[in-house]
Amino acid sequence: MNEATKAPKISFYDYIVVGGGAAGIPLATTLSENYSVLLLERGGSPYDNPDVTHAANFGNYFFDSSPTSPAELFMSEDGVGNARPRVLGGGTSINAGLYTRDCDKFHKEAKLTDEKLVNASYEFVENVMVFEPDVGEWQSAWKDSLVDAGLTPDNGFTYDYLPGTKVAGITVDKQGQRHTPAD
Numbered sequence: 240m241n242e243a244t245k246a247p248k249i250s251f252y253d254y255i256v257v258g259g260g261a262a263g264i265p266l267a268t269t270l271s272e273n274y275s276v277l278l279l280e281r282g283g284s285p286y287d288n289p290d291v292t293h294a295a296n297f298g299n300y301f302f303d304s305s306p307t308s309p310a311e312l313f314m315s316e317d318g319v320g321n322a323r324p325r326v327l328g329g330g331t332s333i334n335a336g337l338y339t340r341d342c343d344k345f346h347k348e349a350k351l352t353d354e355k356l357v358n359a360s361y362e363f364v365e366n367v368m369v370f371e372p373d374v375g376e377w378q379s380a381w382k383d384s385l386v387d388a389g390l391t392p393d394n395g396f397t398y399d400y401l402p403g404t405k406v407a408g409i410t411v412d413k414q415g416q417r418h419t420p421a422d
């Protein structure tokens with residue numbers, strides 16, 4: 240990571256990727272295997288901010304409107320309040336960390352026809368940045384109430400996209416450390 244203001248006045252790249260979020264970072268990383276790539280991110284580093292790195296601080300940044308905040312609050316055109324990221328790692332640096340695999344319908348719509356590659360990609364992500372959460376009392380009661388209300392079967396812990404109720408993955412490790420595409 241380098242400050243863009245300190246970059247040389249003229250430089251050349253095969254590709255310039257704008258936005259270091261969940262989409263931009265993997266794209267830039269993959270391209271950089273064969274090409275020279277510049278990744279431009281308007282926000283700061285996620286690593287020196289405990290509000291980003293520690294999930295226990297989730298949401299603090301929604302009240303931080305300073306220029307160095309990792310989040311920017313905004314109002315949608317329909318008048319709905321929301322937050323968007325401005326930090327390397329993008330929305331994954333400020334989001335709730337829920338992870339699940341997608342459904343076959345989405346794979347078809349997105350034309351992800353290479354099932355082997357899709358599954359290998361899920362497995363890669365699950366190995367490097369997704370964890371099984373500790374299910375606390377509140378979460379457990381919430382899950383049981385969904386099952387009681389008829390959202391069955393209870394699938395237990397799984398990354399798979401299934402009808403019913405389940406415990407999904409989380410991008411926070413057992414030490415409470417958040418993992419993002421920036422890692």
Ligand SMILES: Cc1cc2nc3c(=O)[nH]c(=O)nc-3n(C[C@H](O)[C@H](O)[C@H](O)COP(=O)(O)OP(=O)(O)OC[C@H]3O[C@@H](n4cnc5c(N)ncnc54)[C@H](O)[C@@H]3O)c2cc1C
Nearest residue numbers: 258259260261262280281325326329330331334335336337
């Ligand atoms: C509060 C919240 C909770 C969420 N919870 C979940 C969840 O639990 N599970 C889940 O799967 N998803 C969740 N999401 C959604 C998920 O985080 C986003 O869909 C995802 O991170 C989007 O990734 P992206 O790369 O498309 O965009 P972004 O992550 O938005 O990345 C875009 C990046 O581009 C940068 N940028 C913008 N303009 C410029 C510019 N002109 N020049 C340079 N850089 C620029 C931004 O600073 C940002 O870092 C949540 C989102 C929010 C806001």
